[in-house]
Amino acid sequence: MGxxxxxxxxxxxxxxxxxxHNRKKGHGSVYLTQKRLIFDSASTPATPTKVADDPLWDTHPENPxxxxxxxxxxxxxxxAGTERQDVAKxxxxxxxEPGDIDTFYIRYAEACKAGMSSLKKRDRKKGKKDKKRKKVAV
Incomplete structure (x- = not known):
């Protein structure tokens, strides 16, 4: 965790x-995760007080x-035995920060769209095409 x-x-x-890097290799996945940061070593946020009526009391912090x-x-x-064994993690x-979230997500969406630009179009099953043809012909 260092x-x-x-x-x-x-x-x-x-x-x-x-x-x-993944585009050049021709395969691979990029996993994107996000979560709220509860503990920061620089400043410890105040713990919200528990409310009896609210089952989600911990989702309403005093500060963002x-x-x-x-x-x-x-x-x-x-x-073992696969060609991907030489890929480093x-x-x-x-x-x-809470004040920068809007501008960050705009750039984040652009980066994700750019990363998905080389994806192949999904192959549809032949059964679906045949059903559409039958419906049109009838």
């Missing part, structure tokens, strides 16, 4: 590189919490 978090700009640069964003190529699931993370 990893340092990247700045938001560094995160987007490295995320673009990760998408490009930052968000932890992670990206990984998940190369830890290597199996890449893990990226950044912390987004």
């Amino acid at each position: 990893r340092e978090h990247l700045s938001n700009d560094e995160f987007f640069t490295q995320l673009g590189n990760l998408f490009e 919490l930052p968000v932890l964003i992670r990206a990984s190529n998940n190369a830890s699931d290597k199996k 890449i893990v990226l993370s950044t912390i987004v």
